[in-house]
Amino acid sequence: MSNKTPFGPEGWMPARIGDLTGKTYIITGANGGAGFEAARILISKGARVVMMNRSAERSTAAVETLKKEFGPDTNVSFVRMDLAEMASVREAAADLLESEPRIDALICNAAIAQVATQQFTVDGFESQLGVNHFGHFLLSALLFERIEASSGRIVMVGSNGYKMGDNRIRFEDLNYDQNYSAWNAYAQSKLAQMVFGYELQRRVRAAGRSVEVHVCHPGASRTGLIRDTAGIVTRLLAVMLSPLAQSAERGAWPEVMCATEEGLELATYYGPTRFEMVGPVGACPLKAFVLDPQQAKDLWEVSEEKTGATLTV
Template sequence: MSQSWDVSSMPDQSGKTVVVTGANSGVGLAATRAFARKGAHVVMACRSVERAESAKADVREDVPAASLTVGELDLADLDSVRAFAAWFEAQDLPLHVLCNNAGVMAIPRRETADGFERQFGVNHLGHFALTGLLLPHLRETPGETRVVTQSSGVHERGRIDFDDLHGEASYDKWEAYAQSKLANVLFAYELDRRLGGGDADDADVRSVACHPGYADTNLQRRGPEMSGSRLRLLLMKVANATLGQSPAAGALPLLYAATDPAVDGGDYVGPGGFMNMRGHPEKQRSSDRSYDESTARRLWEASSAATGVTYSLSDPA
């Protein structure tokens, strides 16, 4: 792979349909703009339809011919996830790429509509359910299709606490975030293993994990704002300004993972520059814990039980 891979390196996406969660801001919006510029039809799956419509108009200022559809999706509510999947089915569209991008980071303990700790519920369980419900579309779409799940370098400090997945006994916002981001990578790898056990007639679905490095987005501001800490908000703004790369640069690993022919199922992609926080995308190795197949299977079973979503895929074990 070239060390200078950027949006200009993306293959043409004409005729392809891409779903991007959290497409109204930050990395999701930057990715949406890039997909649209390359000819894809992008379904902007967002919690706020109003903000999504504003973002859609913003993209069309840059890409007048952009093919965009807004779909309402609240990953903190499984009823909304199921409603989005039903809505997507009614659109009668193929699905070439599902970008599990949306997330929350280091927030005070909150619960989703279904009683899950919010970071684990939104970052992992919501996307686990969404992927399972949309998987038939990915498998039925002719040719290669992909699921790209956005993680974070913080996953390296994560552990899956099966005795307290939702932080009811003890909660630390950064530990909860790290757990959810490790869950993203474990899920991406386990999904790819299970897809490898499917029938030969299935579509070639690849599951890939990625991380954006340190991108200057609203993601970092949410925690300080929710906790009412002006000092933390100020420090976060300073860190973003000095260390963060642009959302467009942060979107490059996701775009590479979603479109480049060199990417294989089970890959992990991130920026290859300073401390993997910035730079052009490259294949990397994730944490040792992320490759623990027994943990991945246990997490899969727990996620299916929690969401009520099952996959018609064989267990590689």
């Protein structure tokens, strides 16, 4: 796919968003970084935002910050959820379905990255694959019917890191028990998330379901994503490159666009278009292996098996 910005030379901007009063947006990992900035933008347009975060303490602080900025009646709350625990995802989804009659978009923003040494979730998954893909797969499955009833959207926040690994899902060794590396495992986790997003997009369209699915990336943004997980060399490199990165707010623009903009294209990868790192938000190049239908089918089946969730579209 060629690089293009269908929103003009300046790309997509939040000024394009209309009044969102009465709409509800669910954002995972929204107590900091791009997720928090996405919440700020949506709230500024009148939306209700529900954060789904692991830390109750940081979530409370984030809610207080937003209410201080927008007023005490700001329509923002959080549900505690740990994407690394399938039981936590199920409990959080149940709480959300009980409290939220509509979901206009689920933004799958949370992630962990460059985990220095091989770690496992409580369910036995390599930590990055477990959090970034399996946790979001399960959450999407559990919330899908409510999202469709609201004619809503699912947004997968990918990463250009998907190109930095094996360029395929290692079904024979999902946990990277052989030759684990932080970059390869992270690349696989984001590739899996994106492959799932595009496959869900295809299945939804084929079935005529009332859900939009879009995939995006934040580019190079100052979000603190690797602060607690990466090795010292990776963290030092991130500090050195920080001046070249854009703000967390600009990093949030692609996911907010995918949650609100009308007329977005299928099989398209949205994000900053200048070297796919910064600059105007539009459509970015996408490697063909992300759209491989057999890989997508196999991943769907494995994901249902691993999470115990059936996502029928």
